[in-house]
Amino acid sequence: MSSLVLRRLKALRLRTSSNICCSSTLIESTLHLRRQNDYEKSTTDWRCAAIVSSSQLSPSSSCRAFHSNTPILLPQREQRHDRHSQNKRRDHGNHYNRDNFSRIQEHLHNFPSQLSTSTALAAWHRTAMELVMDVSKLWGRHRQSNPTSPQQLYRAVLLANDLVSKVLSIRENELDGIDSTALQSIQRNKKEARFRSSARKLSTELLAQTVALGFSRCDPKISSDAAYKAQELLDRLEEINVKYHRMENKRNLSFKEEDVFPTTRIYNHVLNCWARSMNHDAEKHATALLSRMSSPRHEDVAFPGPDIFSYNNMLNLYASRGNVPAAEALLKELEDSGNGVTADVYSYTIVMNAMQRRFLSGKGDRYMKDPQRAEELLARLVRKYEESGFTNGKLCPTSVTFGTVLSMYAAADRLRKENLSMNQSRSWLTRNVEASTQRIVSDVEYLGWGAENAERVLEWIIGLSERERRSRGIDSAGESRCGTSDHDMFIRPCVQHFVTTCHAWANSGKGIEAAERCESLKNRNISLYKSTGYAELRPNVLLFGVVIDAWAKANEEDESAEHAERLLDEAEQLFLHSHSSDPNNRLSNIVYNQVIDAWSRRSLPKNEAGTVAGTRAENVLLRMMDNFRITGNEHMRPDVISYTGVIKAYINSPIGGVKALELLDEMNDECMNGNRGAKPDNKAKSVVIDACIKSGLSTEAFRIFSGIDDSEKSIVMFNTILTGYKNEGRCHEAESVLRKMISLSDEGYPNCSPNTLSYYLCIFALSKGKGKERVARARALFNETIQRYRGGDISCEPSADLFNALAQVISHSEIPCRENEVLTLLEEMEAYGCTPTLESFNILIHTCSRSEEKNNMRNALQIAASAYSALDAAGLTADSVTYVSMIRAILNLMNDSEGKVQALTALFRKCCEGGFLNQHMINVLAQDTSEDDFQSITGISGGLDALQIDRLPYEWRQNSTQRKN
Numbered sequence: 001m002s003s004l005v006l007r008r009l010k011a012l013r014l015r016t017s018s019n020i021c022c023s024s025t026l027i028e029s030t031l032h033l034r035r036q037n038d039y040e041k042s043t044t045d046w047r048c049a050a051i052v053s054s055s056q057l058s059p060s061s062s063c064r065a066f067h068s069n070t071p072i073l074l075p076q077r078e079q080r081h082d083r084h085s086q087n088k089r090r091d092h093g094n095h096y097n098r099d100n101f102s103r104i105q106e107h108l109h110n111f112p113s114q115l116s117t118s119t120a121l122a123a124w125h126r127t128a129m130e131l132v133m134d135v136s137k138l139w140g141r142h143r144q145s146n147p148t149s150p151q152q153l154y155r156a157v158l159l160a161n162d163l164v165s166k167v168l169s170i171r172e173n174e175l176d177g178i179d180s181t182a183l184q185s186i187q188r189n190k191k192e193a194r195f196r197s198s199a200r201k202l203s204t205e206l207l208a209q210t211v212a213l214g215f216s217r218c219d220p221k222i223s224s225d226a227a228y229k230a231q232e233l234l235d236r237l238e239e240i241n242v243k244y245h246r247m248e249n250k251r252n253l254s255f256k257e258e259d260v261f262p263t264t265r266i267y268n269h270v271l272n273c274w275a276r277s278m279n280h281d282a283e284k285h286a287t288a289l290l291s292r293m294s295s296p297r298h299e300d301v302a303f304p305g306p307d308i309f310s311y312n313n314m315l316n317l318y319a320s321r322g323n324v325p326a327a328e329a330l331l332k333e334l335e336d337s338g339n340g341v342t343a344d345v346y347s348y349t350i351v352m353n354a355m356q357r358r359f360l361s362g363k364g365d366r367y368m369k370d371p372q373r374a375e376e377l378l379a380r381l382v383r384k385y386e387e388s389g390f391t392n393g394k395l396c397p398t399s400v401t402f403g404t405v406l407s408m409y410a411a412a413d414r415l416r417k418e419n420l421s422m423n424q425s426r427s428w429l430t431r432n433v434e435a436s437t438q439r440i441v442s443d444v445e446y447l448g449w450g451a452e453n454a455e456r457v458l459e460w461i462i463g464l465s466e467r468e469r470r471s472r473g474i475d476s477a478g479e480s481r482c483g484t485s486d487h488d489m490f491i492r493p494c495v496q497h498f499v500t501t502c503h504a505w506a507n508s509g510k511g512i513e514a515a516e517r518c519e520s521l522k523n524r525n526i527s528l529y530k531s532t533g534y535a536e537l538r539p540n541v542l543l544f545g546v547v548i549d550a551w552a553k554a555n556e557e558d559e560s561a562e563h564a565e566r567l568l569d570e571a572e573q574l575f576l577h578s579h580s581s582d583p584n585n586r587l588s589n590i591v592y593n594q595v596i597d598a599w600s601r602r603s604l605p606k607n608e609a610g611t612v613a614g615t616r617a618e619n620v621l622l623r624m625m626d627n628f629r630i631t632g633n634e635h636m637r638p639d640v641i642s643y644t645g646v647i648k649a650y651i652n653s654p655i656g657g658v659k660a661l662e663l664l665d666e667m668n669d670e671c672m673n674g675n676r677g678a679k680p681d682n683k684a685k686s687v688v689i690d691a692c693i694k695s696g697l698s699t700e701a702f703r704i705f706s707g708i709d710d711s712e713k714s715i716v717m718f719n720t721i722l723t724g725y726k727n728e729g730r731c732h733e734a735e736s737v738l739r740k741m742i743s744l745s746d747e748g749y750p751n752c753s754p755n756t757l758s759y760y761l762c763i764f765a766l767s768k769g770k771g772k773e774r775v776a777r778a779r780a781l782f783n784e785t786i787q788r789y790r791g792g793d794i795s796c797e798p799s800a801d802l803f804n805a806l807a808q809v810i811s812h813s814e815i816p817c818r819e820n821e822v823l824t825l826l827e828e829m830e831a832y833g834c835t836p837t838l839e840s841f842n843i844l845i846h847t848c849s850r851s852e853e854k855n856n857m858r859n860a861l862q863i864a865a866s867a868y869s870a871l872d873a874a875g876l877t878a879d880s881v882t883y884v885s886m887i888r889a890i891l892n893l894m895n896d897s898e899g900k901v902q903a904l905t906a907l908f909r910k911c912c913e914g915g916f917l918n919q920h921m922i923n924v925l926a927q928d929t930s931e932d933d934f935q936s937i938t939g940i941s942g943g944l945d946a947l948q949i950d951r952l953p954y955e956w957r958q959n960s961t962q963r964k965n
Helices: 002-015 019-037 083-092 098-109 118-138 150-175 180-185 190-200 204-216 226-246 264-276 282-294 308-320 324-335 345-360 370-387 399-425 433-439 449-472 495-506 512-532 541-552 558-575 589-600 612-631 640-650 656-672 682-694 698-706 715-728 731-746 756-767 774-790 800-811 818-831 838-849 854-873 880-893 897-914 919-928 931-938
Strands: none
Touching: 118 150, 118 204, 150 204, 150 226, 204 226, 204 264, 226 264, 226 282, 264 282, 264 308, 282 308, 308 324, 308 345, 324 345, 345 370, 345 399, 370 399, 370 449, 399 449, 399 495, 449 495, 449 512, 495 512, 495 541, 512 541, 512 558, 541 558, 541 589, 558 589, 558 612, 589 612, 589 640, 612 640, 612 656, 640 656, 640 682, 656 682, 656 698, 682 698, 682 715, 698 715, 715 731, 715 756, 731 756, 731 774, 756 774, 756 800, 774 800, 800 818, 800 838, 818 838, 818 854, 838 854, 838 880, 854 880, 880 897, 880 919, 897 919, 897 931, 919 931
């Protein structure tokens, strides 16, 4: 029959000149075939006739008319296919391409606005229903099985909208009296009556509802006019309904009232379109539509009123626009409503999510009391649910509802610290600093505020669960023995609630206390799981990971990292051989990386050879590789984060550069062997470069740096290379790298543009160099930084370090009256908004101590003494470097021997009282004073052994540093 209809279609297209005539003849020809074949089969399945809602569309039957040469008007029967054809349809039949849409558009062009017979009208309506329902697979319940791009989805909805608009036009024309005489004169037989009867089951309202649903699921960034089109469909449907009720003789119509009567669902779809719309007037249109539903608007027709879904769509609109006050007001209206529509759990959750978005946003309208307000809403919901005797399922809080409040408290400590930091850094812009501070809730009331509240809410959830369990007689399987509830939902804590609370403690900044609280919560979760048997409480890898993270951040002691490693042992016992498809219940490299991170945080040059942390981190890496080989779990394979963490752990070790190069080669070998996750990225290379620089392997560091493409280089990499050249005093190479940065920046690589740190490193490298021109070169670089900043480059904003670097160059030069130059430079710092640091004063005092002009010694000593005396007024405390510089200044610049000894004695005593004595200071005094003067100044006697710092009282040296001038 298909080939016969195809031949008729081609013949008709050749013989017909107008589209409408062609379409009309095509219908009659096709109907002739249907009368011969279809009327005898009363069980013909049109799929859409029994559909109750557009959201329940089943895509089980593929649209073969769109993917074959079968005419669209032919009825589609369910056929049995072999496995090969089913797989082929699954792979290719659900992807709508350009040919499919072109075919729909072709039939749209042939769709008539008026028809001569009621049978033809029913056929056209049935065809439109088939087209719309098949295209709606792209946005129906099973849309995941029909992958499509947002642009393609919007195009499909537009095509469906055009089809429905054609159908509505036919309805409107029929109501306006067009072809009414023709409809009355048709001679109807039983078969045609049966045909028309089946067509009446195909609801026009359902078609419009389906299209409105499609518009509500389009990406609002692409479909800016979707809400307007959905609203237009609804308005036309209402107008048709009004016209229908005004007609006196309805028997000649091809449809009944229920066919065009809009249900609440189509209103809700349109409201959802407005809620998701990004148009500035969306709120106005949505408010008007909701008001229209709430009040009678026509004397002839009683259109449906709003339900809770309507109000929830409105709440979603307010929430998406951050209008929390409007959402709260509407929720309060629902709570006090007497029209039978009351708020449900989703109403409360939407408003709480709006508060959460406002709280987590980085904007200035963040309100720090939102966690408490969200908890108040949750308490109101829980109270209503308890008052119902735990029987009203519409009020039963979900895990998401509780999780929203927990997440807000979990982020509270971090956000409070951010707000305080922002307030302090911008206080000079705020006229009313006191009011601004009050908004932050008294300067971050205390650390752990959010974590403590999160744990309190968690205990509340556990208590509610227990009360509901006893009230409803719920067993561990989740079944109620009382049978009095109208729902099978109930409150119960889940492992994610424990994870969120542990995350709050891990980021609270409470150190060891936070880690211990996380450990306690983990044990509580395991205990509850064993006692209740709730599947939701089953411990997962995520829980162990967040507790390990808490111990990693606890302090700088090795014991905390060892505790994190013991938790890894426990996780391996539970999850190492798990083959669960859920990643949260399957061991992966994430927890191993967290333990490696714990050791890398303790990579301090405090132990012998400084390699303990690196060795322990590398052992965890080897352990992960062994477990990967044993289990074959690809998720446990080391990745670039694993190797980078081990390199960080070695970074402060004397062999850190060598180990970093070895691990970099190992990463490349892993990548060559198929482990693409181990491919070194720019961050890993940056860490390797840093390790090489700290180990004195600047040549290897520059080799790795040179192998990176210019487009992938960053300011961090350049500054690391500059740090190496600064440490080695290679000022020419440093300046060459700086010029390379400027060149790449001018070529369009903004990530390579130099900043203040870049210029500081170059200038500081000059302080270790040689040559009379280095002061002039340093001044030129300094002035270049200022010029770039004045030109709009805020990354080159002058800093105290920049001034100190130039002062250091001047201090180490041979120019006369260096102390005056440095003093002038420090006075200029305040003009640029920079505050002199302790290093600034130390450089000035050290410069004075090196003065060699006899006629300038008195002036230099006076400047040094003034700088030392000004420390208290500047809010600074002298350190070991300060005292050594002052001792040198007194020794070199004072001529009065008796006054020199008195000054040195007073200075030495003050140094010991502060605990800043070091070996270098003792050596300077021993070399430049006589034995009697040394004993008089220090009170130390007894030969060379007595001059060792370790033999002196600990209180004299407890705050000292060994850094020399």
